[in-house]
Amino acid sequence: MSSDLTVAPSTAPPGAPARPAAPRARRHGLPLGLLLPACLAAVVALLPLAYLAVRASERGLGTVLEVLLRERTALLVLRSLGLAAAVTAVCLVLGVSLAGLVVRTRLPGRRVWAVLVALPLAVPSYVAAFAWLSLFPGFGGFLGSTLVLSLCCFPYVYLPVAAALERMDPAHEEVSRSLGLGALRTFLAVTVRQVRPAAAGGGLLVALYVLSDFGAVAILRYDVFTRVIYTSYRSSFDPTPAAILACLLVAITVVIVWGENRSRGRAGYARLGGGAARQRRRVALGAWTAPALAWCVGVVALALGVPFAALAYWLTRGSSAGFDGAELGAAALATLGVSALGALAAVALAVPVGVIAARYRGRVPRLLEQAAYAGHALPGIVVALSLVFLAVRYARPVYQEVPILVLAYAVLFLPAAVAAVRASVAQSPPALEEVARSLGRTPGGVLRSVTVPLAGPGVAAGAALVFLTCMKELPATLLLRPTGMETLATKLWSQTEIGAYAGAAPYAAALILLAALPTFLLGRRWVPEEKEDAT
Amino acid sequence: MVRRSRWVPAVIATMLLALPACGGGGAAGDDVDESAHVVYSGRQEQLVQPLVDRFVAETGIEVSVRYGNTAQLAAQLLEEGEGTPADVFFSQDGGALGALAKTDRLATLPQPVLDLVPERYRADDGTWVGTSGRARVIVYDPDQVPEAEVPDSVFALTDPRWRGKVGIAPSNASFEAFVTAMRVLDGDDRTREWLAGMRANDVALFDNNILVLNATEDGLIALGLINHYYWYQQVAEEGEAAVPARLKFLPDGDPGALVNVAGAAVLAESDKAQQAERFVAFLLDEESQRFFSDEDKEYPVVEGVPTAPDLPPLESLQPPDIDLSDLDSLERTLQMIEEAGLT
Numbered sequence: 001m002s003s004d005l006t007v008a009p010s011t012a013p014p015g016a017p018a019r020p021a022a023p024r025a026r027r028h029g030l031p032l033g034l035l036l037p038a039c040l041a042a043v044v045a046l047l048p049l050a051y052l053a054v055r056a057s058e059r060g061l062g063t064v065l066e067v068l069l070r071e072r073t074a075l076l077v078l079r080s081l082g083l084a085a086a087v088t089a090v091c092l093v094l095g096v097s098l099a100g101l102v103v104r105t106r107l108p109g110r111r112v113w114a115v116l117v118a119l120p121l122a123v124p125s126y127v128a129a130f131a132w133l134s135l136f137p138g139f140g141g142f143l144g145s146t147l148v149l150s151l152c153c154f155p156y157v158y159l160p161v162a163a164a165l166e167r168m169d170p171a172h173e174e175v176s177r178s179l180g181l182g183a184l185r186t187f188l189a190v191t192v193r194q195v196r197p198a199a200a201g202g203g204l205l206v207a208l209y210v211l212s213d214f215g216a217v218a219i220l221r222y223d224v225f226t227r228v229i230y231t232s233y234r235s236s237f238d239p240t241p242a243a244i245l246a247c248l249l250v251a252i253t254v255v256i257v258w259g260e261n262r263s264r265g266r267a268g269y270a271r272l273g274g275g276a277a278r279q280r281r282r283v284a285l286g287a288w289t290a291p292a293l294a295w296c297v298g299v300v301a302l303a304l305g306v307p308f309a310a311l312a313y314w315l316t317r318g319s320s321a322g323f324d325g326a327e328l329g330a331a332a333l334a335t336l337g338v339s340a341l342g343a344l345a346a347v348a349l350a351v352p353v354g355v356i357a358a359r360y361r362g363r364v365p366r367l368l369e370q371a372a373y374a375g376h377a378l379p380g381i382v383v384a385l386s387l388v389f390l391a392v393r394y395a396r397p398v399y400q401e402v403p404i405l406v407l408a409y410a411v412l413f414l415p416a417a418v419a420a421v422r423a424s425v426a427q428s429p430p431a432l433e434e435v436a437r438s439l440g441r442t443p444g445g446v447l448r449s450v451t452v453p454l455a456g457p458g459v460a461a462g463a464a465l466v467f468l469t470c471m472k473e474l475p476a477t478l479l480l481r482p483t484g485m486e487t488l489a490t491k492l493w494s495q496t497e498i499g500a501y502a503g504a505a506p507y508a509a510a511l512i513l514l515a516a517l518p519t520f521l522l523g524r525r526w527v528p529e530e531k532e533d534a535t
Numbered sequence: 536m537v538r539r540s541r542w543v544p545a546v547i548a549t550m551l552l553a554l555p556a557c558g559g560g561g562a563a564g565d566d567v568d569e570s571a572h573v574v575y576s577g578r579q580e581q582l583v584q585p586l587v588d589r590f591v592a593e594t595g596i597e598v599s600v601r602y603g604n605t606a607q608l609a610a611q612l613l614e615e616g617e618g619t620p621a622d623v624f625f626s627q628d629g630g631a632l633g634a635l636a637k638t639d640r641l642a643t644l645p646q647p648v649l650d651l652v653p654e655r656y657r658a659d660d661g662t663w664v665g666t667s668g669r670a671r672v673i674v675y676d677p678d679q680v681p682e683a684e685v686p687d688s689v690f691a692l693t694d695p696r697w698r699g700k701v702g703i704a705p706s707n708a709s710f711e712a713f714v715t716a717m718r719v720l721d722g723d724d725r726t727r728e729w730l731a732g733m734r735a736n737d738v739a740l741f742d743n744n745i746l747v748l749n750a751t752e753d754g755l756i757a758l759g760l761i762n763h764y765y766w767y768q769q770v771a772e773e774g775e776a777a778v779p780a781r782l783k784f785l786p787d788g789d790p791g792a793l794v795n796v797a798g799a800a801v802l803a804e805s806d807k808a809q810q811a812e813r814f815v816a817f818l819l820d821e822e823s824q825r826f827f828s829d830e831d832k833e834y835p836v837v838e839g840v841p842t843a844p845d846l847p848p849l850e851s852l853q854p855p856d857i858d859l860s861d862l863d864s865l866e867r868t869l870q871m872i873e874e875a876g877l878t
Binding site (some may be wrong): 072134168218221223231238239389392400419425478479484494503 | 579
């Protein structure tokens with residue numbers, strides 16, 4: 001990575017700003033080359049909000065207050081927040097512990113585990129919910145929903161934390177060990193602190209996902225806030241109350257994002273040394289090997305074993321099992337195509353926002369980042385309907401064409417990409433950028449030749465994450481896909497709607513397997529070829 | 536710079552690979568024939584596509600179908616307003632059609648098409664027709680409740696004997712239509728009382744009819760309120776031996792015996808109204824009606840078309856005498872369901 005620094009010296013710009021010893025964030029000098037694309041991203045992310053504002057205010061303040069002050073609204077907001085908090089907590093425990101085991105210990109078979117514990121990301125939460133329910137009738141409620149959503153979402157924490165661990169400077173830990181702290185205490189006191197931005201970013205995604213999820217909780221019979229929004233659209237066929245409630249969800253999201261922003265604190269997280277992360281020693285587990293293995297086996301059995309068992313069960317049970325290979329292939333290709341485009345669009349929009357969020361402080365960077373997240377807790381159908389509304393009026397030629405669907409994916413999953421970019425940029429030392437600046441690179445040149453390459457693995461991981469999520473996306477795909485185009489998710493949905501589980505199984509399996517490919521690569525990349533650890 | 540030059544071709548290559556794949560889904564994007572008329576179908580592909588294929592073969596009129604969930608498609612049609620690309624809306628229930636009619640989104644159908652269907656199964660203002668009928672039933676677990684003890688009326692379900700043993704899907708459109716029917720037949724007060732009684736009796740709430748049916752089969756509940764065809768479809772899928780639950784069609788015009796319809800309409804802004812009307816009429820021809828009956832186990836609505844042999848004939852049912860156009864006060868129904876704490 002340090003090869004990027006071999007830049008021909010030229011006239012240095014008037015000195016980089018003097019700064020304290022621990023290089024952190026810059027306060028000023030936000031280059032236009034970053035600011036403009038970031039503003040574009042923010043505008044795109046705020047499109048649904050513009051629609052919501054129009055719809056919500058249609059009938060004046062009286063209606064707004066009437067809808068917001070219903071007793072049930074408050075109750076369901078609390079239930080949603082409770083579920084989000086519980087799932088996020090479980091995901092943080094699962095994600096950080098598994099990342100620690102896989103990246104930092106000599107867990108037997110850790111290269112396999114590295115991939116396996118990322119794979120639950122490939123299982124759509126509504127499939128998991130159906131799987132649990134069909135194997136365990138009566139399953140559901142708060143605990144059931146927490147379990148299923150946690151098992152689907154913990155890779156959001158695991159992946160960035162594993163990446164952060166892999167790229168972290170081992171010097172911190174070595175110092176800690178040399179001062180007499182044990183391996184576990186070093187992990188908790190030093191390592192966990194170091195991965196805090198990655199874990200917090202992942203946790204944020206989990207929390208917002210839970211707030212926006214409708215399918216899984218509906219199947220598992222836990223009534224939450226998104227349900228009121230859905231019911232409101234359905235029942236009155238009147239968008240105003242739904243829009244008012246969705247605005248409340250946006251407000252909650254902004255508060256959560258602000259909280260996460262604060263929790264990231266002000267510590268510097270970059271490596272102290274040069275560009276390349278040194279290979280670190282892996283901790284021998286010793287007597288802890290068996291419990292550690294049991295932990296991994298247990299999580300994987302619940303997160304992957306249960307859905308696959310259910311798929312197998314569906315296949316053997318029903319007569320709707322026959323399926324059309326050509327249709328499956330066409331749906332798979334369409335899924336891959338639109339998801340790849342969605343991932344590219346989301347990452348292209350996310351890079352400027354992520355870089356600014358990691359490198360600059362102040363009101364503008366904060367607003368930009370919050371804008372990117374603002375719509376993330378909106379249920380897919382709200383985002384989709386807002387784009388229906390806007391596209392029919394202002395972009396009729398591309399309505400129900402691929403570009404609008406791709407735009408919807410970008411809006412929905414921008415935060416996942418921003419989180420990945422931000423976390424990986426935050427981990428690469430700003431000193432390298434300053435050196436490049438001092439050697440005459442323009443801010444844009446620094447971004448291209450230093451910042452992005454250093455953050456490259458993280459950005460790629462973000463792209464893979466968005467790619468996966470697009471593949472599983474249902475509500476926006478249903479409303480915005482070109483008429484006649486089916487994705488694996490829409491086919492799966494149309495089969496389960498009529499209870500043809502056996503017919504649904506091949507699509508569910510194909511979706512999980514296809515989604516498993518990028519997940520596999522994601523999981524693998526944090527476990528580079530083993531070097532001999534001399535311990 | 537080396538790095539950057541590697542990035543760019545990789546990105547371009549991915550785009551190039553991805554783009555043709557988007558068209559891989561059949562009639563995607565540009566492939567859509569401009570002359571095709573567009574059907575928004577809230578009914579499932581398995582059911583609709585064979586009909587569409589036959590329509591295209593017989594008439595030579597191209598059809599492009601957008602499958603989705605009835606309520607979502609209705610919301611989409613409302614957001615699209617006059618800019619909608621849809622010509623026909625094929626809806627799972629009358630409620631969504633009624634909501635669109637109220638906002639003047641639907642065209643009036645020609646009288647000959649309307650005349651195919653008995654008056655009770657179409658809109659008073661001629662904006663939509665029913666295409667097939669579905670009966671509300673009680674599904675029961677014979678291990679817990681012998682046939683003779685299954686109640687004859689939904690009003691008996693608030694009896695303490697059924698405490699915790701009844702399942703409903705309150706957010707389902709067909710349940711809501713049933714509650715609306717109860718309001719029309721028995722008044723808001725009695726309905727409110729019934730909803731509160733169900734709540735007090737620990738009724739189990741499910742997301743949809745299939746989950747109610749499955750819970751009955753698994754013995755988690757003894758009785759459930761569903762539409763008749765879910766059971767018949769499951770029997771067709773898994774065989775009668777694998778489906779332990781049984782159905783009871785309620786007698787004496789009980790609201791729990793409501794016969795509702797799925798229906799179709801032509802959009803007011805359609806510029807292919809003729810093809811669209813032809814499609815709606817096609818759904819009412821004998822072969823289509825037989826298809827609904829054989830494939831989906833629904834009731835044909837056109838007179839003279841026989842019911843599937845395993846279904847009790849429509850004439851033998853004793854549904855409440857109700858005008859389906861009167862079931863348009865959905866908002867009030869939902870408010871009552873919500874107030875009763877059943878969501």
